[in-house]
Amino acid sequence: MNLKVYAPDDFPSYLPKLNALYDDLFSHGKGFRAKLIQRISGHLRLPDQTVHLLAQTIEFIHNASLLHDDLIDRSPLRREKTAAWLKYTPEYAVLAGDYLLARVMVNLSRHGNLALIQYTAEVISDLLEGEWIQDSLIEDWDVSLLQLDRVHDLKTASLFKWCIRSPFIAAHNDVADLHRCLEEMGSLLGLLFQRSDDLLDFDIRNYEGKAILGDLQSGYMNSFATFLTRDMSEQQKARFRDCKTKQEVYSVVGEESFFSKLEQFDEHNRKVIELFEHHCEQLAQILPGDVQGVVSDFKSLPGILYWRKV
Amino acid sequence: MSLQDPPKTKPSFLTIDRTHPDFQKYLLGELPNAQVALPIQSLHINSREEKITFQILNRDEVKKPSLLKVLARLMRLDLVGLTLLPVVTVFFEKSGILIEHASFALLSLLFLHGAIYCRNDFVDHLSGIDRLNEKGGSRVIQNGWIRAVTVRRLSRALLVLAVIFSLPVLVNSLNLVWLSALGGGIGIIGYSALRRGRELESGSRRTSANWIAGDLSLFFALGPLLTFGANIVAHDPLPFGRCALLGSGFGILAVSYVEIRHLISVVVDDVAGLRTLAVEFGFDRSKRFVACLFVLAGLCFTLFLVAMHWPWWVLAAALMLILNLGLAIRIWRTSSPLASSLPNILKETLIVHLICGIIVIGFAIL
Known part of the structure; x- marks a missing residue:
């Protein structure tokens, strides 16, 4: 499925830098969110064109946020390549992100499902609010886990909520209980995904060998950093902030203490996974028999998103 | 989570x-x-x-601390200074005040303080507000330390104790009856307004009038009403104007404390549809308003101290102004409702409230 082009007027050839910019960005992505939508849509037996639209929508929103994020954070790399704002210009990175969001609105409005358009607009708004608030927390070294959870619910979780709700909206299923349950599950998935991503930054379950400590070096205390440092003295925190390598982190925190805190963090998130499983059981009671397969797909998500099991 | x-x-x-x-x-x-x-x-x-x-x-x-710690947290003893300090400062103005009257008055207020916070916790738990905001309330019910039904019973028992301990005071200071009635009226209006503003439903009931009425009643209840009441019990050691200034200083700091809490929870409150100052006017304008409140509080305390024990009143007034200005500047500079500086400013507001009280008491002793 070519997610880049849904409508004939997506990515016209007279905008060459835009095409190259998007190909650079998109080529190394895993497309996890699009695959999740395809799985769920399969159980709902949505038409292929609708599935294509949904998959493109989420990838466009996600990639737009990445383009803007990298510029805001001044990140030099994205998916092991030079970030778009650096390779092209900051102006093109901004415009490219705006273009993707504009195409989302064009394609969705042509599709004509008003509930889907409304929900998508709300999610984009939430995403931007989360980004805005997160930016206000740069160099705030005492931010709490609760405060970060609020940001992540707006930023990360909103896309997961969209992934699991939009196929049902596209199928014109507007059962309130169902959507409340899915919304709750989306929040938990987003939380788990973000926390796993934050652990990656400390080289935990970093199976793809991504660059580490990027958040710390950008002046941002992610959820695991916040958890690690919550009982530290001000001097220790100051030393922690200056860490450039994993070994330096171990020397500040203590290697044994680091892994002990990791166990506690994992334990905390296991409880979140248990709560998610409970909501899966609730979902099974709401869904009709012919779409129960969705529930087993959902049950496998924490393993993929948090424990990074493929 | x-x-x-x-x-x-x-x-x-x-x-x-x-x-x-x-x-x-x-x-x-x-x-x-x-x-x-x-x-x-x-x-x-x-x-x-x-x-x-x-x-x-x-x-x-369920892991829980000792019963004493649980009760202290439930009754919000960390905030008891907001209730008792205005009264204590006025009592110190009166040399030779009857210890029995002062004790009964303070105990009555302490029990009333506990009763109100217990009741608030109970109601917020039932309505769901404290489930939305993980920092809301004492968390005693949500942590499973005490059942909600027990908190309700405790609230009623504390209210009865507050009334019992207030009787000897009211009998000896009949003017206090009128002030208590007025205070009760303001308290009921303010509490009702606050509760309406905190209801999780849409509609015309959630208006600006709710939070304005709530803030005003808070100002009076934790400010001038307390100082005037204490003044009556102590047989008027303070003239009307100075009593009003002292009460206003304390009352404004109490409102500042509550509004900073609203700033911290503005994201949750806005999404939930709760109507607070921070939601109504936005984070930026609200934080400036709170900064102005700190300046105003500092001025009230300064004017209260004017012409008392030269030159010490100048030093004391300067200290009070500096403390309040310091908080005003810090809150003005806060960049985000989720900034970690806000909880620190919240704690320091209580400390400044206490320091101002101690300075006033110090002058009374001098």
């Missing part, structure tokens, strides 16, 4: 809606003694048709 440590067996969750026959039992904590049902805080916005997920634990699996 606040979940208790898992029991030795797999934790049990239960999701029920308000139409479930046992819904109230779970919410009030009226389960068999061996069990506790903890409402799980949801990041998702609640509505009247909401379903609540409870984590069901055995009572012995």
Whole structure:
């Protein structure tokens, strides 16, 4: 499925830098969110064109946020390549992100499902609010886990909520209980995904060998950093902030203490996974028999998103 | 996300809606003694048709501090200075005040303070506000330390004690009866307004008038009403103007404290549809308003001290102004409702409130 082009007027050839910019960005992505939508849509037996639209929508929103994020954070790399704002210009990175969001609105409005358009607009708004608030927390070294959870619910979780709700909206299923349950599950998935991503930054379950400590070096205390440092003295925190390598982190925190805190963090998130499983059981009671397969797909998500099991 | 440590067996969750026959039992904590049902805080916005997920634990699996610590937290003894200090400062103005009168008055206020906070915790738990905001309330009910129904009973018992201990004071200071009635009226109006502003439903009931009335009643209840009441009990050691200034200083700091709490929870409150100053005017304008409140409080205390014991009043006034200005500047510079500086400013507001009280007491002793 070519997610880049849904409508004939997506990515016209007279905008060459835009095409190259998007190909650079998109080529190394895993497309996890699009695959999740395809799985769920399969159980709902949505038409292929609708599935294509949904998959493109989420990838466009996600990639737009990445383009803007990298510029805001001044990140030099994205998916092991030079970030778009650096390779092209900051102006093109901004415009490219705006273009993707504009195409989302064009394609969705042509599709004509008003509930889907409304929900998508709300999610984009939430995403931007989360980004805005997160930016206000740069160099705030005492931010709490609760405060970060609020940001992540707006930023990360909103896309997961969209992934699991939009196929049902596209199928014109507007059962309130169902959507409340899915919304709750989306929040938990987003939380788990973000926390796993934050652990990656400390080289935990970093199976793809991504660059580490990027958040710390950008002046941002992610959820695991916040958890690690919550009982530290001000001097220790100051030393922690200056860490450039994993070994330096171990020397500040203590290697044994680091892994002990990791166990506690994992334990905390296991409880979140248990709560998610409970909501899966609730979902099974709401869904009709012919779409129960969705529930087993959902049950496998924490393993993929948090424990990074493929 | 606040979940208790898992029991030795797999934790049990239960999701029920308000139409479930046992819904109230779970919410009030009226389960068999061996069990506790903890409402799980949801990041998702609640509505009247909401379903609540409870984590069901055995009572012995709930880790809780000592009963004394639990009660201290439930009765918000960390905030008792807001209630008692205005009264104590006025009592110190009167040399030779009868210890019995002062003691009964202070005990009555202490019990009233506890009764109001217990009641607030209970109501916020039932309405769901404290499930939306993980920092809201004392968390004693949400942590499973005391059942909601017990908190309600405690609130009533404390109110009865407050009334009993107030009787000797009222008998000896009949003017206090009128002030108490006025205070009660303001308290009821303000409390009702605050509760209406905190209801989780849409509609015309949630208006600006609610939070304005709430703030004004808070100002009076924790400021001038307390100082005027103490002044009556102590047989008028302070002239009207100075009593009003002292009360205003304390009252403004109390309102500042509450508004900073609203700034911290503005994201949750806005999404939930609660109407506070911070939601109404936005974070930026509200923080500037709070900064102005600090300046105003500093001025009130300064004017109160004017012409008392030269040159010490100048030094004391300068200190009070500096402390309040310091808080004003810091809150003005805060960049985000989620900034970690806000909880620190909140704690320091209480400290400044205490320092101002101590300075006033110091002058009274001089």
